[in-house]
Amino acid sequence: MLGLGHxxxxxxxxxxxxxxxLDCCQYEKFQVVRGDSRDEAPMKTLAAKADLMIPLAALVGVPSCNLDAIATQTTNxxxxxxxxxLASRDQRVILPVTNSGCGIGEKGQPCTGR
Ligand SMILES: NC(=O)c1ccc[n+]([C@@H]2O[C@H](COP(=O)([O-])OP(=O)(O)OC[C@H]3O[C@@H](n4cnc5c(N)ncnc54)[C@H](O)[C@@H]3O)[C@@H](O)[C@H]2O)c1
Structure with a gap:
């Protein structure tokens, strides 16, 4: 997206x-904000400026998720x-999902780990 000038x-x-x-820092149109995706106030401020939001903040992988069920639930x-x-009707939210989100990679077997 940065390479396309966004x-x-x-x-x-x-x-x-x-x-x-680090690789993204070469782009003038890149900004990074230190924060927690669960904090509504900063998320509201950032969301208000965005055309498109891609929620990638996550605890990833069943072993990591099992270490802290509350953090996993609240983050993921x-x-x-x-x-x-927070998104308005004019904004888009794209949620990339792997089989961690929709299954365990076996036909008909949902992923129940958080
Ligand atoms: N990696 C892939 O190929 C892939 C493909 C499709 C979907 N996804 C999904 O994308 C998401 C991210 O996956 P990833 O592989 O980039 O994981 P990752 O662990 O590399 O990145 C997750 C990032 O979220 C940050 N984070 C965690 N909790 C946070 C919080 N509360 N507030 C702010 N930041 C927080 C972590 O510091 C980390 O940098 C997951 O939901 C995953 O299922 C990943």
């Missing part, structure tokens, strides 16, 4: 002290529901 703002908690956004579901509530 403005991109990322909200990231940096809980894991990662530097995976509640925060995304809040974002959808």
């Amino acid at each position: 403005e991109v703002t990322v909200l990231e908690s940096f809980y894991f002290h990662q530097n995976s956004l 579901q509640d925060a995304i529901e809040m974002l959808c509530r």
